[in-house]
Amino acid sequence: xxxxxxxxxxxxxxxxxxxxxxxxxxxxxxxxxxxxxxxxxxxxxxxxxxxxxxxxxxxxxxxxxxxxxxxxxxxxxxxxxxxxxxxxxxxxxxxxxxxxxxxxxxxxxxxxxxxxxxxxxxxxxxxxxxxxxxxx
Numbered sequence: 001x002x003x004x005x006x007x008x009x010x011x012x013x014x015x016x017x018x019x020x021x022x023x024x025x026x027x028x029x030x031x032x033x034x035x036x037x038x039x040x041x042x043x044x045x046x047x048x049x050x051x052x053x054x055x056x057x058x059x060x061x062x063x064x065x066x067x068x069x070x071x072x073x074x075x076x077x078x079x080x081x082x083x084x085x086x087x088x089x090x091x092x093x094x095x096x097x098x099x100x101x102x103x104x105x106x107x108x109x110x111x112x113x114x115x116x117x118x119x120x121x122x123x124x125x126x127x128x129x130x131x132x133x134x135x136x
Contacts, residue, residue, distance in 0.1 A: 001020065001027050002027075002028050002030060002107070002109060003027065003028070003029045003030070004031050004108035005029050005030065005032050005035040006034040007034065007036060007115050008112075008115070009036060009037075009038060009113045010036060010037050010074055011037070013029075013071075013113055014071070014074040014075045015078055016112075016113070017029065018075055018089070021089035021090065021093050022079065022085065022086075024092070025092065026092050027094070028096065028103065029068075029071065029095045029096065030098070030103055031096075031097075031099060032067050032068040032070075032071040032096060032097055033068070033097045033125055033126035033129070034124055034126065035067075035071055035125050036122040036125070037123055037125065038121060038122045039121055040121055041121065044123050044128065045123070045127075048128050048131070048132060049131070052065070065129055065133055065134040066097070066129055067125040067128075067134070068095040068096055068097045070125055071095050072095045075090070075093055
């Protein structure tokens with residue numbers, strides 16, 4: 001299954017992908033940097049900076065900077081990743097920034113969870129990753 005994350009709410013997308021991965025489906029998410037998180041811009045960025053700075057450099061916890069890894073970390077949070085079935089489910093999920101050549105021209109399924117005009121406050125994952133210091 002190929003999912004285009006453009007203008008999709010990241011949390012709702014992550015729950016859907018986690019359920020499908022636990023059922024045994026292979027899932028590829030393209031345009032991960034264009035997924036959005038709803039809420040106040042300053043609070044969201046401040047929250048992600050706290051997550052990034054938490055812990056020690058050699059001990060962890062480690063929090064990613066890049067947009068595709070931030071989305072995959074959200075999906076991991078909705079899986080029982082410390083158990084074997086959760087680890088296997090996480091291996092079935094692939095996140096990509098942009099659209100790789102292998103997926104160009106293929107049909108992207110599942111167009112639910114789009115940010116509509118009802119959400120006034122939201123920020124894209126690419127904006128968050130730039131604030132965290134990712135090179136894009």
